[in-house]
Amino acid sequence: MSKIINYYNQFDEWGRLEREPIEFQVNWHYIKKYLPSEGTVLDNGAGPGKYSMELAREGYRVTLTDLTPRLVGIAESKANELGLSDAFDDFQAADATNLSNLESDQFDAALMLGPLYHLQDEKDRIKAVQELHRVTKQKGIVFVAFMPRSKHILSSLQAPGNWKPNNTMDAIGEFADSGCFTHADEGRFTGAYYFNIEEITPFMEANGFETMELIGSNVGAMLSKESLSYWNERGESDMDRLLQLFIEKAADPYLLGVSSHLLYIGRKKDR
Incomplete structure (x- = not known):
């Protein structure tokens, strides 16, 4: 994992979501759609905490974890800078396959929007999802990102x-x-x-989740920078309509394969 940590030590993940806002905005639309109205949320593999800050602004109690200590530090600094630190219960450097510092059935909802990208061994992918299952309350909602x-x-x-x-x-x-x-x-x-797309739902369901939705975080990923610039230059109205189109098409199963990332939304099954 050292090469992965080194990569994220040098990569501006916060800036990526600022430069490529469609993925964040589509994900956030669906996260807000399914989140409980209040409660505790784990942002597992949070990077510098872009989603965590939005959760904090919405009034949730947030715990943030990430494999890379530098990114955890950036997230904590961001929370202080934005006046949101009181909404955070903890900032932890932690491996998604081992969340032993967190209690079972602790969170009303949980995000895992990165760890599965870098677990090439199937047993590690299973561990990460089982740990997510363990720390989420019964009927708690999870949001898990995949790359197709x-x-x-x-x-x-x-x-x-x-x-x-x-x-x-x-x-x-x-x-x-x-x-x-x-x-x-x-x-x-x-x-x-x-992942192969057809493997995602069975994988999550085999590890204790009930599927609610699988969406494409950015079905416009095939558009060139020139194409996006064209629509951007037409003004805010057209860009807003473009975003709404991507939000609507995110749930189209025929477009999942062209999206750069996928978002699985599920509920922890009753025992």
């Missing part, structure tokens, strides 16, 4: 030089079978795992 394998194949075909070793058909074929991607270039997004 189909989209990464398309990205590799579109820009092979950006996704080495997926710059050969042999490598793309191997990736299509395994879902594991380790970047050939140092300092790039690496140690990643991408």
Whole structure:
């Protein structure tokens, strides 16, 4: 995991969500739709805490965890800077596969919007979801992010030089079978795992969750910067309508495979 920690030590994840606001805004729309009206929320694998700050603004009690201590520190600083620190119960550096510092049945809702991206071993993915299940209250709502394998194949075909070793058909074929991607270039997004879409719901249900919805966080991910600039230059009204279109199409099952990220929404089953 050291290469992953090093990557996030240098990468501006807060800035990414500012520069690419559609993913955040679509996710936040669906998170607000399903969150309980009040209560405690775990933001597990929170990075610098972009979602945590919104949860705090909405009046939830928030616990933030992330694998990278630097990002936990940034999140705590952000909370202080924004005057939101009183809404946080804790900031912890923690591995999603081992949340032993957190009690069972502790949270009314939980987010896990990153850890499954980097767990290439199936047993670790299962551990992370089982830990999420353990710390969530009965009937608590969870929001779990996945990266779809189909989209990464398309990205590799579109820009092979950006996704080495997926710059050969042999490598793309191997990736299509395994879902594991380790970047050939140092300092790039690496140690990643991408799910086949049809595996996501059975995976979550096998680990104790009832499925509520699976949406595409950014079904417009195939749009170029030039395309987005065009709509942006047409003014705020057209950009708002574009966002609403992406929100509406997020739940279209036929578009999930072109979204850069997916958001699974489920409920912890009764024992």
